[in-house]
Amino acid sequence: MSWPETVRTAWEALAGRRSRSGLTVLGILIGIAAVILTVGLGEGAQARVGHAIASLGTNLLIVTPGSATASGLRGGLGSASTLTLGDARALQSHLDCPDIAAVAPVVQRSFGLAAGSNTWTAPVLGTTPAYLPIRNRSVVAGAGLTAADVTTGASVAVIGSQVATSLFPSGRAVGRTIQVGGVPFTVVGVLNTAGATANANQDDLVLVPITTAQQQLIGRSGPQAGSLSQILLSARSPQAMGAAYQETQDLLLQLHHIPSPAQADFTVTPQTALLSTASSVSGTLTVLLVGIAAISLLVGGIGVMNIMLVSVTERIREIGVRKALGGTPSDIRRQFLVEASGLGLAGGLGGALLGLAGALVLPQVIGNPVDISWPAVAGSIVVAVGIGVVFGVYPASRAARLAPIDALRSD
Amino acid sequence: MAEAAVSPASRRGARPAGERELTPPVIQLQDVWKRYSLGAVVVEALRGVSLAIAEGEYVAVMGPSGSGKSTLMHLLGCLDVPTAGAYRLAGRDVAGMSERELAAVRNRRIGFVFQQFNLLPRLSAARNVELPMAYAGVDRRQRRERARAALEAVGIGDRAHHRPSELSGGQQQRVAIARALVTDPTLLLADEPTGNLASGQAAEVLALFAGLHAQGRTVVLITHDPEVAGHARRVVRLRDGEITADEPVPGPR
Numbered sequence: 001m002s003w004p005e006t007v008r009t010a011w012e013a014l015a016g017r018r019s020r021s022g023l024t025v026l027g028i029l030i031g032i033a034a035v036i037l038t039v040g041l042g043e044g045a046q047a048r049v050g051h052a053i054a055s056l057g058t059n060l061l062i063v064t065p066g067s068a069t070a071s072g073l074r075g076g077l078g079s080a081s082t083l084t085l086g087d088a089r090a091l092q093s094h095l096d097c098p099d100i101a102a103v104a105p106v107v108q109r110s111f112g113l114a115a116g117s118n119t120w121t122a123p124v125l126g127t128t129p130a131y132l133p134i135r136n137r138s139v140v141a142g143a144g145l146t147a148a149d150v151t152t153g154a155s156v157a158v159i160g161s162q163v164a165t166s167l168f169p170s171g172r173a174v175g176r177t178i179q180v181g182g183v184p185f186t187v188v189g190v191l192n193t194a195g196a197t198a199n200a201n202q203d204d205l206v207l208v209p210i211t212t213a214q215q216q217l218i219g220r221s222g223p224q225a226g227s228l229s230q231i232l233l234s235a236r237s238p239q240a241m242g243a244a245y246q247e248t249q250d251l252l253l254q255l256h257h258i259p260s261p262a263q264a265d266f267t268v269t270p271q272t273a274l275l276s277t278a279s280s281v282s283g284t285l286t287v288l289l290v291g292i293a294a295i296s297l298l299v300g301g302i303g304v305m306n307i308m309l310v311s312v313t314e315r316i317r318e319i320g321v322r323k324a325l326g327g328t329p330s331d332i333r334r335q336f337l338v339e340a341s342g343l344g345l346a347g348g349l350g351g352a353l354l355g356l357a358g359a360l361v362l363p364q365v366i367g368n369p370v371d372i373s374w375p376a377v378a379g380s381i382v383v384a385v386g387i388g389v390v391f392g393v394y395p396a397s398r399a400a401r402l403a404p405i406d407a408l409r410s411d
Numbered sequence: 412m413a414e415a416a417v418s419p420a421s422r423r424g425a426r427p428a429g430e431r432e433l434t435p436p437v438i439q440l441q442d443v444w445k446r447y448s449l450g451a452v453v454v455e456a457l458r459g460v461s462l463a464i465a466e467g468e469y470v471a472v473m474g475p476s477g478s479g480k481s482t483l484m485h486l487l488g489c490l491d492v493p494t495a496g497a498y499r500l501a502g503r504d505v506a507g508m509s510e511r512e513l514a515a516v517r518n519r520r521i522g523f524v525f526q527q528f529n530l531l532p533r534l535s536a537a538r539n540v541e542l543p544m545a546y547a548g549v550d551r552r553q554r555r556e557r558a559r560a561a562l563e564a565v566g567i568g569d570r571a572h573h574r575p576s577e578l579s580g581g582q583q584q585r586v587a588i589a590r591a592l593v594t595d596p597t598l599l600l601a602d603e604p605t606g607n608l609a610s611g612q613a614a615e616v617l618a619l620f621a622g623l624h625a626q627g628r629t630v631v632l633i634t635h636d637p638e639v640a641g642h643a644r645r646v647v648r649l650r651d652g653e654i655t656a657d658e659p660v661p662g663p664r
């Protein structure tokens with residue numbers, strides 16, 4: 001029998017059993033849509049976490065005072081303030097630290113802000129122009145801090161988008177004046193929107209020159225005077241992270257006169273550590289979702305398998321008739337192959353469409369992103385068609401080898 | 412009545428019964444056995460059957476129920492294989508044929524009419540009749556025409572688009588006969604073709620077979636009915652899997 005004729009025969013057989021064919025297709029379809037959506041949800045979550053962390057800065061290393069030990073944070077040996085502008089300046093030396101691209105010292109405290117009658121409270125960071133490239137941020141209006149602002153201790157501020165909308169709900173922020181803890185600052189720029197990460201809202205902050213902050217806002221006196229909240233560093237490349245980490249560690253130990261890293265009064269945290277923790281968490285999530293998806297595919301597959309087996313068993317008589325009229329075993333096999341793969345393909349494509357439609361609609365309903373994983377789409381279609389073919393064609397091809405009369409007699 | 416179903420090229424004239432011995436046998440069974448084992452019990456459905464049927468013969472097979480008639484017919488139709496003994500069809504030993512060759516033989520040489528009709532329930536009468544031609548690779552247009560002609564030849568051209576469940580037993584049997592003869596086979600085998608039919612319908616179906624025989628086809632049919640057997644030119648009697656008598660019918664009508 002020719003292929004077109006085989007396809008026609010298969011179509012006739014499927015159309016003749018409308019409800020059974022429909023149910024088979026539906027079983028495959030739901031399984032595949034479920035796989036696409038669950039894998040998509042997992043990947044969406046993973047991507048969101050990864051993106052949030054990457055948005056913190058590229059190749060970022062964070063030096064914080066005190067050391068994180070098993071017993072928690074402890075202060076340094078001797079020195080009252082563990083991180084200083086001197087440390088930051090030393091880290092900028094290309095001689096000592098060839099793998100560090102940029103350094104941004106940071107002093108930070110929360111302040112009440114005011115502009116006209118509007119008030120707001122946000123963290124205020126005293127830092128240098130290097131902060132923006134290190135944190136992978138930019139300004140959408142006005143300009144960032146300049147080196148001159150830092151040298152002269154200018155009263156200028158760059159504000160986050162949330163601060164801007166809170167203090168200036170109805171208009172431009174650049175050029176206006178805000179009170180930071182009662183001290184007037186001129187807004188020179190507004191930061192791009194970065195969204196919230198697990199521990200900080202990246203849009204709710206104010207940047208001012210570090211010199212201005214130290215002279216007018218933070219640490220003018222007391223034991224912590226002159227000490228930094230943190231030093232942000234960026235490595236020259238992701239590959240240089242290890243070297244940059246080592247150079248930072250070595251230089252600071254030397255400057256702080258600490259003989260052994262175990263006694264360090266500071267902690268260097270590479271961004272990659274955060275990233276790998278987060279991605280391992282969402283990786284676990286993905287494994288879980290893929291597990292659920294695999295189970296739903298399996299359940300769907302068993303349904304399909306069952307329908308195919310029953311349908312072939314019921315049709316052994318038909319196989320007998322076809323053989324008695326001159327059908328060869330390969331004619332029979334091909335007919336069932338076309339039928340089974342037709343069902344599998346219809347269910348697979350239908351399921352893919354439903355899954356893709358769901359991936360568009362679902363984020364609007366539940367607010368979680370759904371990333372379409374094409375390997376999962378392709379894989380689930382292959383599995384569905386495979387199950388249909390194996391459990392449709394194998395018993396049919398066995399029946400096709402029976403003597404026609406034995407097939408005709410089966411009931 | 413059956414004229415439209417056959418292509419002119421293969422139409423053979425009826426031969427006088429006396430010439431029968433001169434033509435080589437289409438069917439030659441030599442000491443054929445068929446055993447069925449049902450667990451510990453072995454049923455011998457055929458016990459050493461030898462039989463030769465020449466081209467153009469019209470043979471009736473008779474015998475009580477369970478005597479092995481259907482078993483014999485299935486072997487003749489290449490629907491089953493003997494446990495022992497040889498079956499030569501047109502001179503070729505069937506035991507040496509591949510599945511593909513057997514399928515071709517069933518498709519082209521043999522038209523089989525089952526007692527249970529064995530129509531595919533979800534296909535129309537016309538599509539059922541088209542089936543053997545689909546396996547023979549006849550193109551669609553020709554297939555449709557020939558199926559329609561065959562259905563008209565058996566007198567149910569107006570039921571071509573009905574499904575078997577929408578047809579009476581006699582009509583279904585006619586569809587089955589149309590399907591058996593649409594490929595213009597040289598050998599027509601029928602297992603109690605009138606067994607399920609009312610007597611009026613039976614007579615019409617028998618007239619069909621007589622017509623096909625008159626065109627030169629070899630016809631073998633199973634029947635219980637001596638009246639039916641009277642239409643044939645030769646009667647073979649079976650009992651307990653053995654041939655007990657094989658004689659020409661005196662004075663055929």
Ligand SMILES: Nc1ncnc2c1ncn2[C@@H]1O[C@H](COP(=O)(O)OP(=O)(O)O)[C@@H](O)[C@H]1O
Pocket residue numbers: 409447448449454455456474475476477478479480481482483
């Ligand atoms: N598939 C089978 N399995 C077991 N026994 C069978 C089978 N087919 C036929 N028989 C037995 O073989 C004998 C002959 O059967 P069959 O050829 O159908 O007889 P008939 O057609 O003359 O009534 C019977 O005893 C029947 O029970």
Ligand SMILES: [Mg+2]
Pocket residue numbers: 480481482
């Ligand atoms: Mg019988």
